[in-house]
Amino acid sequence: MFEASAQDSDTVTAQKLRDAALTDRFGYRFVETLTTTIGQRLAGTEALTRASLLAESTLLAAGFDNVHRESFPITAWMRGREEAEVTAPSSQRLVVATLGGSVATPPGGVETEIVVFARYSQLLAAAPGSLDGKIAVVTEAMPRVMDGSSYGAAISIRRSGPSEAAKRGAIAYLHRSLGTDDHRLAHVGATNYLEGVKRIPAAALSVPDAQQLARMAALGKVRIRLVLTPTSDEHAQSWTVSGEVRGSERPDEIVLIGAHLDSWDLGTGAIDDGAGVAIVLGAANLIAQFFGAEEMNYSGPAYAKMHADDIPHIVLAGEADFGARRVYTFLAPAGAMNTPFLQTLADTLNPLGIFLTRQPATNSGDDIAPRHDAGVPVIALRQNGIDYFDIHHTADNTFDKIDPQELAQATAAWVAAVYLAFQSELDFRKAAKDFKN
């Protein structure tokens, strides 16, 4: 697809893999099957078990070596009913989604006055006791940005908000969804209760509902009735699935790429993170087909904990967990900046419209973080996330949102990066260590 000048065979092979990925649909078909036949696959549920079986059978059928499906214990949290309405000054239905990990309201719900904070910092500035018996509502907006960095900036609103509201006397907590859309669909996600603080029920409001509450509250007192009935099962199990493409030259070196198979329950887990699974699976499959050479693990979350012995052997790790759109930049492993590996990779990705960011990768994703912390160098391929937070934890997270061409471009970037890392003589661990020192 793009012209090669006089280049070494690794460069030519990387180009061939990249170009093959642009028309390959292996990953796309996998995420279609995953989302169509299984749909949502919340961690700890039977649906995720079926998804893990599908992933396992797909890896086996594609000829991967050492395919493993392993379980690990988790607490499963399950959504129940979620009803919210304004009861005064006039009756209006509200669209909410219970936060993951939230406790339930009493069965009959709670019904009380709300206190609206336009900024989360205003809630943090509120005095103890000032929210006694009230529902705290934070309506702060999350801005739309391409790299998704506004999510990290806003996440305390969801993670810490319930406990911060409870400290000040609130009996329940609502916040404007951490989302950039304007639809009547709430964005879920996990909340974390602080130790020693009363656990209060918490839910996200859709963006228009949060705006409506802000307008209503500006006119006078507003009361809300809230019924949330989530449940938990502390004895559930979840799954990780892995497969390998075995190498011969350096069989003890592992390049690890992963994505998470589980999903939130409102959509069908297409862009978060079926698309990531499709990208790494598509890339791995092309490498397996092409030459069945170096060693590669295809991994889900919890892999690091279960494979602690592998960690010293992982030379490079990467994770795809940011949707289905095209890659626009990549971040090199620390210390790799002025190496032939990186120059070849930059040249190979340039025709895809991908540029090299000048800062090294410090983290490739949540699931990779434990490995990075353990000294594993990482590479990061950043996808266009301009509309990722329109969708990612909502009911809109469905297969139709995946553009196969953009997914293919991301897969092309990954296959080239992974292949060149396999073939590279560069000691990524040593380079990263030298870089730090």
Place this chain on the structure above:
Amino acid sequence: MFEASAQDSDTVTAQKLRDAALTDRFGYRFVETLTTTIGQRLAGTEALTRASLLAESTLLAAGFDNVHRESFPITAWMRGREEAEVTAPSSQRLVVATLGGSVATPPGGVETEIVVFARYSQLLAAAPGSLDGKIAVVTEAMPRVMDGSSYGAAISIRRSGPSEAAKRGAIAYLHRSLGTDDHRLAHVGATNYLEGVKRIPAAALSVPDAQQLARMAALGKVRIRLVLTPTSDEHAQSWTVSGEVRGSERPDEIVLIGAHLDSWDLGTGAIDDGAGVAIVLGAANLIAQFFGAEEMNYSGPAYAKMHADDIPHIVLAGEADFGARRVYTFLAPAGAMNTPFLQTLADTLNPLGIFLTRQPATNSGDDIAPRHDAGVPVIALRQNGIDYFDIHHTADNTFDKIDPQELAQATAAWVAAVYLAFQSELDFRKAAKDFKN
């Protein structure tokens, strides 16, 4: 805002009114209050009664003459629970909305196999008995177009589909929402049962859910459980509200502009049709403020029936019922094409980016149609509807979707058109009659 050359005083006044509308926010503030303090206002409900009181008090406060709030009897239809899920081959939740006028399922719902039709014509071609005991599902898509004409082309799918499916033995009916979005929000709207055909429960699927069912059905048999519990009240009442700006020169001539105050129940009725109310109210208010001259009625639906005596006096009628975006073209009353009135109007609207369509207006909207049928000439101002059917009968029909600048442009177009029609010596009725003959 735009320059006037040597022109008559009507032209200058029309320009002033137009330019005043561009910064006026009277209509915008009304729709904000309407949607915030009342929200949804389904016909026949107490919420619509409150909305009619708000409209009445607004017209009185703005100094309109002859303000009337009149009730008329209707059958109120109320949404109940609506639950749908795929039960086989795997459990998946579906997003549906019961069609207006639909009967309920049995209390425990129905659970049976589906038959999917990619085109509505395929359902119509199905043999009697071929759907016995099944749920018919039509997944035909409605294309996105600027003028909304695809809605009229598709509307039989919703209006007639349930009876056509019932004729062939189906026990329930689902169709892909008549919408152009890709969100997990269903589009409601009325269905019409045929006389003498069994009435079966019917609902719209969100677009992604319809696509998911099509994919699932392509893989094998699919079963759905459906619970719909709507109810009806045959003895409800609805409201129309009207006000006048009284003229002096031709007090027996009426220029009638209207919009509908009621809404579907899932959103807050902002773009359908709070925005239309805002536009005609804003235009009328500017005229009332400016000179309190000619006679004008501000009207809701059912006005024609209740004011049959007025019909011979209505010289021109128009309706705003296509959202909150800018006007891009206007259609002249029949027979008015080469008149000074039209040339002045075209010149006045041109700086707003509005062109004159060469075909005359044949209909300005559903509520105007009875008057047009009764010989009343109409004028049509067409708004950009490129995303109107993303939203119009969904939960997304909320205030945040209204751009005040675009609403102001539409109001500016209306105020100029209405003012120039008031002032015109043209006999619109005679012109229309001559045009027909």
